[in-house]
Amino acid sequence: MSLQEIIDTSKELLTDKEAAEFLTTTPGTLSVWRSTGRYALPFVKIGRMVRYRRADLIAWLEKRSRTTGATA
Template identity: 75%
Template sequence: MTIQSIIDAGRDLLDEKAAAQFLDNSPGTLSVWRSTGRYNLPFIKIGRNVRYRRADLIAWLEKRTRETGATA
């Protein structure tokens, strides 16, 4: 792993506020989802801080994409 790849990976981490904005939700909603396990949205804990990988958020959205009106 190169120094540049480590730097790039760090830039790819979003804090809770930025991740919520990316998903058009509130940080509180993400907190509830984490604590209840409602959605399998990967996150990283660094001490008290929570971070989300942009790639994980995109993959999560892709999994939730529907092609019909079915909600199940």
């Protein structure tokens, strides 16, 4: 895979179902997170559709990584 292909893939827009699968959760959970603001997970609104950038999901996961057992 070339660098350009990796960059193009990282910008790919995912449906809520695809994003939920990527995060091992459900589309319903993502909906709750969006509506309550529980997590600052970036998303894109296109009309009624909700999409997630793969790069944003990866960055969000990276920010949530912990090196200790602390949960706060």
